[in-house]
Amino acid sequence: MSTMIFVNLPVKDLAKSTEFYEGLGYKRNPAFSDDNASCIVVSEEIFLMLLVEPFFKTFTKKEIVDASTSTEAILCISAESREAADALADKALSSGGSFSNEPMDEGFMYGRSFQDPDGHLWEIMWMDPAAATGEQP
Structure with missing residues (x-):
């Protein structure tokens, strides 16, 4: 498993x-x-x-962070392509999410970001498979 x-x-x-x-x-x-x-x-x-x-709150003794004003974490998931990263980020923005940061483009790595309705930060990243294995910069 x-x-x-x-x-x-x-x-x-x-x-x-x-x-x-x-x-x-x-x-x-x-x-x-x-x-x-x-x-x-x-x-x-x-x-x-x-x-x-x-x-x-039943799972923690700590205060819950207000994600609309504080950052608790940045959740990042991979995308199969630059276009897939754009598609998911655009879908998030049209489904009630909000803008977070400008796209990040390093050539071999590309990312978009958004906030969900509660302010949780998300990044969608694509990386060239050759770069991920160390075959190219």
Whole structure:
């Protein structure tokens, strides 16, 4: 079995956040979703657990960061091409996400970024496969 990652994100409006991620083309897994949580399947190995803030709070003694004013983390996923990175970032912006930073273009590496409705920061990165294996700069 491969390693899986479950990214737990506190959200203010579960329906709005679920709709946003479904708008990106991801599916909600109803078996692990209820009034407190939506399980969003990004890939076979990556899942977003969108948790309403009071429920998220049951997992931590720390204060929940307001992602609209503070950065808690930058979540980055890969894209198969520059065009795929652009397509996902554009879809995020048209589905209720907001602008984060200008595109990053290093030639062999390209990235776009956005914020989800709660302000969580996302980057979509493409890297030339040859550069990823060290075959070229």
